[in-house]
Amino acid sequence: MTVISGNGFKKRSINVDTQAMLEIAHKQGIPTVWERLEAQQPQCGYCNLGTSCRICAMGPCRVDPFGDGPQKGVCGADADIIVARNLARMVAAGAASHSDHGRDILETLHHVGEGHTDAYTISDPAKLRRLAAEYHIATEGKSDQQVAKELAWEMMEDYGMRRQQLPLSLRAPQARQELWKKLGVMPRGVDWENVETLHRTHMGVDNDWVNILLHSARNALSDGWGGSMLATELSDVLFGVPTPKMSQVNLGVLKASHVNIILHGHNPMLSEVIVAASQDPELLALAKAKGAQGINLAGLCCTGNEVLMRKGIPMAGNHLMQELAIMTGAVELMVVDYQCIMPAVTETARCFHTKVVSTFDKARFPGAEHISFDPGRGLEIGKQIVRLAVENFSKRVPERVIIPVQPAPMMTGFSIEAILQALGGTPQPLIDAIVKGNIRGAVGIVGCNNPKIKQDLGHTELTKRLIENDILVVVTGCATVADGKAGLMTPQAAEKAGPGLRAVCQALGIPPVLHLGSCVDNTRILVLAAALANTLGVDISALPLAGAAPEWYSEKAVAIGVYVVASGIYTVLGVAPPVFGSPNVVKLLTEGLEGVFGATFAVEADPDRAAALIRRHIEKKRAGLGLEALDPGSIPLPEAQLALA
Numbered sequence: 318m319t320v321i322s323g324n325g326f327k328k329r330s331i332n333v334d335t336q337a338m339l340e341i342a343h344k345q346g347i348p349t350v351w352e353r354l355e356a357q358q359p360q361c362g363y364c365n366l367g368t369s370c371r372i373c374a375m376g377p378c379r380v381d382p383f384g385d386g387p388q389k390g391v392c393g394a395d396a397d398i399i400v401a402r403n404l405a406r407m408v409a410a411g412a413a414s415h416s417d418h419g420r421d422i423l424e425t426l427h428h429v430g431e432g433h434t435d436a437y438t439i440s441d442p443a444k445l446r447r448l449a450a451e452y453h454i455a456t457e458g459k460s461d462q463q464v465a466k467e468l469a470w471e472m473m474e475d476y477g478m479r480r481q482q483l484p485l486s487l488r489a490p491q492a493r494q495e496l497w498k499k500l501g502v503m504p505r506g507v508d509w510e511n512v513e514t515l516h517r518t519h520m521g522v523d524n525d526w527v528n529i530l531l532h533s534a535r536n537a538l539s540d541g542w543g544g545s546m547l548a549t550e551l552s553d554v555l556f557g558v559p560t561p562k563m564s565q566v567n568l569g570v571l572k573a574s575h576v577n578i579i580l581h582g583h584n585p586m587l588s589e590v591i592v593a594a595s596q597d598p599e600l601l602a603l604a605k606a607k608g609a610q611g612i613n614l615a616g617l618c619c620t621g622n623e624v625l626m627r628k629g630i631p632m633a634g635n636h637l638m639q640e641l642a643i644m645t646g647a648v649e650l651m652v653v654d655y656q657c658i659m660p661a662v663t664e665t666a667r668c669f670h671t672k673v674v675s676t677f678d679k680a681r682f683p684g685a686e687h688i689s690f691d692p693g694r695g696l697e698i699g700k701q702i703v704r705l706a707v708e709n710f711s712k713r714v715p716e717r718v719i720i721p722v723q724p725a726p727m728m729t730g731f732s733i734e735a736i737l738q739a740l741g742g743t744p745q746p747l748i749d750a751i752v753k754g755n756i757r758g759a760v761g762i763v764g765c766n767n768p769k770i771k772q773d774l775g776h777t778e779l780t781k782r783l784i785e786n787d788i789l790v791v792v793t794g795c796a797t798v799a800d801g802k803a804g805l806m807t808p809q810a811a812e813k814a815g816p817g818l819r820a821v822c823q824a825l826g827i828p829p830v831l832h833l834g835s836c837v838d839n840t841r842i843l844v845l846a847a848a849l850a851n852t853l854g855v856d857i858s859a860l861p862l863a864g865a866a867p868e869w870y871s872e873k874a875v876a877i878g879v880y881v882v883a884s885g886i887y888t889v890l891g892v893a894p895p896v897f898g899s900p901n902v903v904k905l906l907t908e909g910l911e912g913v914f915g916a917t918f919a920v921e922a923d924p925d926r927a928a929a930l931i932r933r934h935i936e937k938k939r940a941g942l943g944l945e946a947l948d949p950g951s952i953p954l955p956e957a958q959l960a961l962a
């Protein structure tokens with residue numbers, strides 16, 4: 318495999334740290350995700366369009382979108398059915414991933430309730446009791462442990478088949494709940510909706526592509542208002558509700574003088590105990606004895622977002638940085654939980670002294686050392702992993718250590734509770750700012766990196782265009798790292814915003830881009846949108862809000878996009894989903910859903926054009942609310958000017 322050189326680095330990423338590491342990869346002949354993408358070219362056109370099917374052994378089949386080849390699979394399925402089934406299965410996989418993560422956190426709450434763990438406790442008893450009230454659990458006179466036990470039992474029902482409506486979906490405005498009921502998409506049990514998708518998409522079950530997609534919306538809603546929301550809320554209860562704080566981002570957060578441990582994946586259960594273990598006096602003394610000045614933790618992907626939000630642990634990078642972080646030669650150990658961890662990391666680690674430790678029995682990695690995580694012995698396991706890292710410090714080769722940049726400052730920790738507190742306890746000041754037009758609307762920029770898009774260009778250019786136009790941006794997941802590295806997430810970045818947003822940010826001392834957390838924490842956006850809608854007495858779809866996933870790659874992002882649109886928020890995708898083989902499905906997603914959920918998808922890779930689409934949408938919604946609005950037609954759609962790959 319040829320490893321690219323020269324200007325090729327600059328075409329792949331906007332970031333200096335990425336480019337520097339790609340140069341190392343080139344010099345040392347280590348392939349990365351970009352080389353592997355090139356080796357896959359040309360990728361399958363049928364799969365890109367969503368018209369290939371391998372659901373049963375009469376296949377695999379494909380439908381030719383140009384009409385020359387077969388128009389039906391062996392069973393008779395046409396392009397509409399095949400595309401809808403494939404999309405529904407993507408949603409189910411994404412929703413299942415988030416929801417299984419939520420289940421692990423719920424199991425931990427159950428352990429705390431039963432008194433079966435030394436590592437976890439209730440960090441926010443007030444939030445525990447607020448949640449218990451939502452589940453109609455009496456709390457008076459009960460200990461936190463008792464409330465945790467009863468709440469855990471009750472929430473386990475959210476995964477089963479007794480619920481006709483998930484309790485947390487009651488947070489949505491009444492009008493939205495009525496709509497979901499009318500459409501038959503009110504989310505019931507989380508596992509129920511996932512399993513039903515798999516059943517419906519088996520050969521010969523649901524052969525009505527609209528019916529498949531309607532259930533898919535229900536499936537996604539069971540993630541957004543169920544599994545993911547449980548993950549966020551219970552992580553706050555167990556590990557603390559995030560509060561605003563400064564931290565740092567990019568590969569410069571690694572320290573040549575320290576034992577460096579990277580926390581990668583999604584679940585905060587493990588990373589929280591690693592944070593505790595890294596402060597253990599005995600392990601710190603051992604690190605000194607080995608010649609290190611201390612133990613340094615850095616995050617990657619969404620485990621990174623979790624500990625960044627709550628503990629201010631600095632962030633080394635986003636999705637495309639996972640192999641590159643190892644190439645600094647400064648990482649003693651990368652501990653992984655699950656999701657978005659490329660199998661390639663263990664191969665890259667073999668070229669360095671880095672140890673990769675996998676921890677969840679459901680996510681094993683050939684080439685990694687596996688230490689099976691047991692929440693009952695959390696702290697003991699955390700110390701075992703930190704000790705491995707410290708002992709590995711002596712194997713580091715100092716001449717190979719290259720930390721190419723200084724860290725960039727960023728602000729984090731904007732839970733909904735923290736946002737409301739900054740606003741004086743109610744969303745009213747935010748609504749007032751929107752009504753006056755100081756803030757014209759708000760947009761959630763979320764999701765991943767994808768090597769098909771120049772790394773972080775999609776996130777950062779879209780963010781810049783929006784804040785320049787007085788649109789508040791909230792970020793989660795890997796978009797956070799992009800905007801943080803670009804200097805858009807400090808209070809000083811208010812200077813880059815339009816005059817209205819700038820004044821609001823300067824008055825509150827906050828950045829124009831607020832970090833709301835990891836990918837499961839997109840539910841914080843739902844909660845904020847519901848709070849705004851409920852305060853105004855309207856449905857979410859009436860608000861000047863939008864979502865964007867400029868560089869998405871994962872099935873989880875598809876589930877997020879679907880639950881966001883089904884909740885009434887217009888969403889622009891920067892990477893085309895595999896649906897374009899069915900003009901009917903495309904028309905439904907980009908136009909027809911307006912009449913169903915009051916929101917649609919758009920696909921636009923160019924961030925300037927995506928920003929224009931979003932600005933037009935926001936002005937349309939402002940006009941709908943009777944607020945001063947621009948004529949959407951006066952916002953030009955610029956020609957595509959940016960080289961995206």
Ligand code: SF4
Binds near residue numbers: 373376392399
């Ligand atoms: Fe082919 Fe139908 Fe089987 Fe899919 S389900 S592989 S289209 S026969």
Ligand code: MSK
Binds near residue numbers: 763793
């Ligand atoms: S880690 S799902 S690449 S945001 Fe959540 Fe990043 Fe996307 Fe994974």
